[in-house]
Amino acid sequence: MTKYDRYQPHKIEPYWRKKWEDTKIYRSVVDQTKPKHYALTMLPYPSGDLHIGHWYAIAPSDARARYMRMKGYNVLFPMGFDAFGLPAENAAIKRKVHPQTWTLNNIKRMREQLKSMGAMFDWEREIISCSPGYYKWTQWVFLKFYEKGLAYKKLSPVDYCPQCNTTLAREQVWGEDRHCERCQTPVVKKELNQWFFKITDYAEELLDFSKIDWPEKVASMQKNWIGKSEGAEVNFKLANKEVKVFTTRPDTLWGVTFMVLAPEHPLVDLITTDDYREQVEEYKFQTTRQSEIERLAVDKEKTGVFTGSYAINPVNGEKIPVWIADYVMMGYGTGAIMAVPAHDERDFAFAKKYNLPIKVVITPEGSELDELSQPYTEVDEGVMVNSAPFNGTPAREGKEKVITWLKEQGLGEKAVNYRLRDWLISRQRYWGAPIPIIYCEKCGNVPVPYQDLPVLLPEDAEFLPTGESPLKHHKAFLHTTCPQCGGPAERETDTMDTFICSSWYQYAYLSPNFEGETLFDPKEGEYWLPVDLYTGGVEHACMHLIYTRFFTKALRDLGIVDFDEPMLELRNQGIILGEDSEKMSKSRGNVISPDDLVEAYGSDTVRTYLMFGWRWDLGGPWNSRGIEGSYRFLNRVWELLLSPVEGDQNPSEDKCQTLLKKAHQTIKKASTDLEDFSFNTYLASLMELSNLLSKLKQDLWGTKAWSETSKNFTLLLAPACPHLAEELWSRLGGDYSVHNQPWPQWDEALVVEETVEIVVQINGRIKERLVIPIDAEEEQVREKALALEPIKELLKGKKPRKIIYVQGRLINIVI
RNA sequence: GCGAGAGUGGCGGAAUGGCAGACGCGCUAGACUUAGGAUCUAGUGGGCAACCGUAGGGGUUCAAGUCCCCUCUCUCGCACCA
Numbered sequence: 001m002t003k004y005d006r007y008q009p010h011k012i013e014p015y016w017r018k019k020w021e022d023t024k025i026y027r028s029v030v031d032q033t034k035p036k037h038y039a040l041t042m043l044p045y046p047s048g049d050l051h052i053g054h055w056y057a058i059a060p061s062d063a064r065a066r067y068m069r070m071k072g073y074n075v076l077f078p079m080g081f082d083a084f085g086l087p088a089e090n091a092a093i094k095r096k097v098h099p100q101t102w103t104l105n106n107i108k109r110m111r112e113q114l115k116s117m118g119a120m121f122d123w124e125r126e127i128i129s130c131s132p133g134y135y136k137w138t139q140w141v142f143l144k145f146y147e148k149g150l151a152y153k154k155l156s157p158v159d160y161c162p163q164c165n166t167t168l169a170r171e172q173v174w175g176e177d178r179h180c181e182r183c184q185t186p187v188v189k190k191e192l193n194q195w196f197f198k199i200t201d202y203a204e205e206l207l208d209f210s211k212i213d214w215p216e217k218v219a220s221m222q223k224n225w226i227g228k229s230e231g232a233e234v235n236f237k238l239a240n241k242e243v244k245v246f247t248t249r250p251d252t253l254w255g256v257t258f259m260v261l262a263p264e265h266p267l268v269d270l271i272t273t274d275d276y277r278e279q280v281e282e283y284k285f286q287t288t289r290q291s292e293i294e295r296l297a298v299d300k301e302k303t304g305v306f307t308g309s310y311a312i313n314p315v316n317g318e319k320i321p322v323w324i325a326d327y328v329m330m331g332y333g334t335g336a337i338m339a340v341p342a343h344d345e346r347d348f349a350f351a352k353k354y355n356l357p358i359k360v361v362i363t364p365e366g367s368e369l370d371e372l373s374q375p376y377t378e379v380d381e382g383v384m385v386n387s388a389p390f391n392g393t394p395a396r397e398g399k400e401k402v403i404t405w406l407k408e409q410g411l412g413e414k415a416v417n418y419r420l421r422d423w424l425i426s427r428q429r430y431w432g433a434p435i436p437i438i439y440c441e442k443c444g445n446v447p448v449p450y451q452d453l454p455v456l457l458p459e460d461a462e463f464l465p466t467g468e469s470p471l472k473h474h475k476a477f478l479h480t481t482c483p484q485c486g487g488p489a490e491r492e493t494d495t496m497d498t499f500i501c502s503s504w505y506q507y508a509y510l511s512p513n514f515e516g517e518t519l520f521d522p523k524e525g526e527y528w529l530p531v532d533l534y535t536g537g538v539e540h541a542c543m544h545l546i547y548t549r550f551f552t553k554a555l556r557d558l559g560i561v562d563f564d565e566p567m568l569e570l571r572n573q574g575i576i577l578g579e580d581s582e583k584m585s586k587s588r589g590n591v592i593s594p595d596d597l598v599e600a601y602g603s604d605t606v607r608t609y610l611m612f613g614w615r616w617d618l619g620g621p622w623n624s625r626g627i628e629g630s631y632r633f634l635n636r637v638w639e640l641l642l643s644p645v646e647g648d649q650n651p652s653e654d655k656c657q658t659l660l661k662k663a664h665q666t667i668k669k670a671s672t673d674l675e676d677f678s679f680n681t682y683l684a685s686l687m688e689l690s691n692l693l694s695k696l697k698q699d700l701w702g703t704k705a706w707s708e709t710s711k712n713f714t715l716l717l718a719p720a721c722p723h724l725a726e727e728l729w730s731r732l733g734g735d736y737s738v739h740n741q742p743w744p745q746w747d748e749a750l751v752v753e754e755t756v757e758i759v760v761q762i763n764g765r766i767k768e769r770l771v772i773p774i775d776a777e778e779e780q781v782r783e784k785a786l787a788l789e790p791i792k793e794l795l796k797g798k799k800p801r802k803i804i805y806v807q808g809r810l811i812n813i814v815i
Numbered sequence: 816g817c818g819a820g821a822g823u824g825g826c827g828g829a830a831u832g833g834c835a836g837a838c839g840c841g842c843u844a845g846a847c848u849u850a851g852g853a854u855c856u857a858g859u860g861g862g863c864a865a866c867c868g869u870a871g872g873g874g875u876u877c878a879a880g881u882c883c884c885c886u887c888u889c890u891c892g893c894a895c896c897a
Contacts, residue, residue, distance in 0.1 A: 176894075220819055221892055229896070247897060260897090302895075327895045337897045345816085346895055419896055541892080612839070613827060620827065629839050632854095681829070684838035691838090759834045764878045766834060804877050809833050814877050 007638035009602020013723040017118060025737055026120045028076045030527045037073035038528045039065040040506055040567065042536030042544075043080045043127075046106040047087060050113035052584070052592045052610075052622070053537075056576050059607045060616055060679050061535040062119035063719040067674040069120065070718065070743035076528050077120050078509040080127035081107050084135075085498040086164060086182060089431045089463055099431040100459065103130060113595065118603050118722045120739070125509045129501035133513030135433040136454035138501050140519065141551070143436055143447050144558050150198045151425075153445065157264070157330075158194055158424055159187040165465035166428045167194055169497060170421045171225075171543045189288075195435060195494065196422040199550045203228070203418040205564075206549055214570040221541040227419025232403045234338065234412035238311040238322060239271045246333035246417055249379075250406065251398030252340040253315045254387035255361035257351065259322045260304065260337050262330040263287045271322060273308030280305055280324060287326045302327050302350045313338075314411040316388060325350065333417050341375065348375040361386045362395050423547065425497045430463035430470035432495030440482035440489040449483050455491070469493035502544055503551040506531050506566055519560055534567035537575070545570070571677055574619025576610075581621040592622050604721035605631045611679035611720055633687060634724055637717070640694050641710045641728055645701040655696055656705035662692050663709040664750035670716045671743070679720075686716055707732070712744045759810040760785045762794055770811070778805045785811045 020026060041061040044054055065077040081103075088099035095102070107128060114121070127134055145151040159173045160166070163185035172181040179186045199206075203226050209219045231248035236259060245259070261268055263284045272280045283305045304325025311322050327346055328337050341351035341358045351358050358372060362382040376382065382395035389405070390398055406412035426435065434455045436448035448455055461474045471477050471493035482489040504519070510528055511521035530552075552566040577583060578590025585591065597606045609630035614620045666689040673682035693709065700706040711732055718725035718738050729738035753774055758781070760768040768788050772781055782803055785791060795815065802814040 217819060217891085224818060224893055227893085227896065231897085245897085249897080325895095327897090329896070332896045339897085344897070346897075349895095417896075419893095538891085615828070618821085618828095623827065623840070626827070626840055633839085635854095680827085681838080684829075687838055757834085761833090761878080764833095764876095769834080802877060804833090806833055806878095810878085812833080812877055 007635050007724075009604060009634075009723065012727045013116075013118065013603055016723045016726045017115065020737070020739075023737075025739060026077075026122050027124060028074065028078075028122045030524060031074045032527070034072065034074040036528055037065075037068045037075045037533070038506075038531045039068065039075060039077045039533045040509075040531045040535070041077075041079075042534075042540070043082050043502070043505060044110065045085060045087070046081045046083055046103055046110055048106040048109065050110050050594060052576050052594050052597075055117065055594045055606060056610050056619065057536060057573050058114075058119060059117055060573065060611050060677070062117070062121075063607070063611060063679065064533070064535075064674060064677065066120055066719040066722065066739065067671075067743065069739065070715070070741060072742065075120070076122070076125075076509070078125040078127075079114060079119070079121040079123070080125075080505065080509065081110070081129065082498065082502050082505070083107065083128050083130035084432045084495075084501055086166075086429060086431070089429060089465070092431075093464060098459065099463065100130070103431075116595075116598050116603055117607070120722075125512055127505060127508045127512045129498070129505065130431070131513070132454045132456060134508060135457075135501070137508065137514070137519055138433045138496065138504070139436040139448070139453050139455060140450065141504060141555070142496065142500070143450065143453075144560070145197060145554060146437075146447055148554070148558060150201065150554055151195060152198065153193060153195050155191065155193045157189050158192050160190040160192070161185055161187050164429075165467045167192060167424055167426055169424045169499070169543075171423075171546070194424055194426040195492075196424055197500075197550070199423045199547075200418060200420055202550050202553050203420050205553060206420075206546065212565045212568055212570070214567075215538070215572055218538060218541045218545060218570060218572065221538075222546055225420065225542040225546065228416060229418075230414075230416050231399075232406060232412050233334070233415035234406060235314060236311045236336075236338065237314065238267065239309055241267065241270075243267065243311065243336050244334045244412075245336050245338045246415055247338055249340065249343065249399070250402040250412075251379075251382075251384055251387075251390070251393075251395045252343045252361055253313070253338070253402060254384075254390075255340040255342050255359045256313050256318070256320060256338040257341060257357040257359050258320050258339045259311045260325045260328045260339055260347075260350070261307075261322060262328045262335040263324045263326055264330040265324070265335045267336075268307065268324055271307055271309040276306055276308035280307055283324060302346065302353060304350065304354070306354075314409075315406075321356070323350075323354075331421065332419065342372055343375055343377055345375055345377065348372075359386065365394075423497075423550075425500060426494040427497055428467065428469045428494055429465065430457075430461055430495065432498060433457070433501065434471065434477075435492040435494055435496055437492040438480060438482060438489045439492065440485060440487060442487055443482055443484045443489075446482055446484050446489070452483070457495075469495070471495070499544060499547050503547045504555070506548070507555075507561075519555070525561070529561065530563050530565065531567040532569060534570045535573065538572040571617070573616050574614065576614075576619050577621040579622045579624060592624075597627065601627060601631045602634075602723070604724045605634055608634065608683060608720050612683040614680065616677055616679050633690070634721065636694070637690055637713075637724070638728070640690060640697065641714070642731060645698050647698070649701065650699045651703050652699070655699055656703060659692065659696055659700060659705050659709055661750050661753070662689055663712055664746040667712060667716065667744050667746040668751050671746070674719065683720060686713070686720075689713060689716075714738060715741055715744050753808075756808045758808065760788065760791060761810055761812040762791070763814055764812060767791060767794060774808050778807075781805055781811055785813065 041058050065075050069075040083103050088103045091102050092099040142151055159168045161168055161180035163183045164180055168180060168187060173187050174181050177186050207223055207226055207228060229248050231246060232250040233244045233246050235242045236245055302325060304323045307322050307324060309322045310319045313320055339347040341347040342360045343362055361384060362376060363385050364381050365383050379395045384390045384393045384395060384398045393401060403414050434457055436455045438446045438448060440446050458474050458477045461470050463470045478490050478493060480489055480491050507520045510524035514520055548566050552561060553564060555561045556564060578588060580590050582588055582590060594606060609627040612630055613626050666685050669685040670682050714725050714728045714732060726738050755771055756774050757769050757771050759766050760770055768790050770785055798815050800813045800815050804812040
């Protein structure tokens, strides 16, 4: 290449990418002599096009990984594709292409798009979750879970999406109208025999975030989702049976005036008296119907019916009516509640509607409550009343005391409930990993033997959705022999939720398509694991991010990994909106295509703008003028470092010092900013340095300070602009590759200014400025400040009451 | 309703309790140009000024965008979970 020409990203970017590939500089192999850093960014679903959101997530993560590499870490930064899932099937149905063909074509395209980013991926570690070499291990994990009792099959009411024709996990049902996460169709309840993973076994441990540095937001979302509540289980007598009731307010037990069972509660039929049978049946019918119709009712007025039976409150022997109502759910607690209308919003509304008694048992300290217009739900200031042995006890203490008392009396005990449900993993779809189970009439559920894995997904299945699993109609797949008795048997025809594939993918990168005995090559695992830094969107907080934590804990208990958490540090990026501040979507026509941007400005500009334009964790609307600014910056950098100066030069030691000082301040700033994911200020600091460089260029071009600084500048630029930095580096005479150079070190002595301008304040208001040596004695600064004419004038001979001096910053004279 | 987070120029955004608005976009003026939506230079929170300015109101402090209390607005998550 010639010595000086224009900045032409389209020439230099493909050139260097090819060179990197040819020289394998991003190959990451175990190297015991170096500290390791496993940087992982969420793998994309191969939808067919890499969009700007992918770039926004991945490019800054790549810059961070490159920084770590230059800092001397052996960095693993892999990439792959989460390739099973519904869109492939839907596209296939629409376009009559096989889901596999569609997926693999998309991967091919997206791999090229990803490569255009110039990231430091080690493509030899690429994983594709729909390849048999991958899903063999997904099935392997299933079998391990099954052996451990963490995978089980159960007949239960489950959420079913009538549009996607499959069941869904609780996490995949969203919003008030309980719609499908993928297609927004409201789900319906169905009674089906499905496979579950026992994530609830880990509910308590999943609440512990002490071993990981994850955003508070994600932790709180997960805690919220797991929904731990502590209280008591109390035994009520009902028709010669015992009904357990969960409550978080045992202190209100004396205020129970009725009991409510979920309509599906098994005792309902037993206790309903003949007089009420008809209305109870009618109500049960209504509620089941309701869940099948659209659930649009927003302000759901509470409804219910009396069963005709009465239960006995064990604490005072009172007889209370038993109702059924759909505000009590079978899936939480015991499906039965004790209603305390005086101290619970829902019970209050219900009691008012059906004229049930309301009995006050908690009152605010020192006052009385007779007629309630609303329930008194306060705990901290409440005191127990009308509660035989506990009158006068503060409600907060009452909770614990009553539990102890219940236990002594044999009436109940302490209990904890979680909102988290077991993970429903069966999907009645084709494009997923088959569940490796065989049903034998003689032997029952038989796991597929490990040596028979993978259970291959047949390519010639009819995958049109019918509500039944497509594999059920594939005779060759369905019919098999029992591995235990050799008799005729049938395979499980449901496939696994694709979130399973992504729950362990961080381990797959260690040894893609591993052929050994366990999930991954232990030599690799021992070195690289666990993941040091995970980056991606916060939208996965209650799905992928909770699942993968569960997986790691389960794998630990199976002896497959030896740590508790999969990813030590997590960082979430924000979302880039359209220029109209709306979510990008084809229908709105506000989609920004990264391919077009790369075409127009080159990859480095796109990377730079994505890092500079927003706070990474917040994101925000796209600005098509903004990217022009980044492009201009890179052009200026090019001119600055490469085009020689003409005419007279007037270098001076002073100017050199000024430049070196700024350079070292920039090294420090850029380092700490990259450390903190503050990509925007990292680039701002580079811009400041480049502004100073251009100011001093005429005089300093060719000096040692100039060449040293331009080399350092190039190194600092390398994480953001890998191609441009490589080109500049080579033209400045550096050895290939800039990406193998150590990150520059700053000299703290140079970072510190020798003289500073401080502010002279009177009563906290700025009145004057003063230039002083940084290490000036306070006494001298005081004298100087007080000697300033404007200050003398303002003081008018008055004696300051107090003078505060903050070294190198300001002096505040209080009068 | 519950939980979390955020409110700073026209815009994106900077600011260990210590000079509010770094850096950039946009805008204004000028230079160079046949031309400029290229490039370069200068300016750019408001106000003629003293001064006033970080959603609003209190407070702590010599000093508050930053810490404390209250209010408002917005975003996100959960939502009849007993």
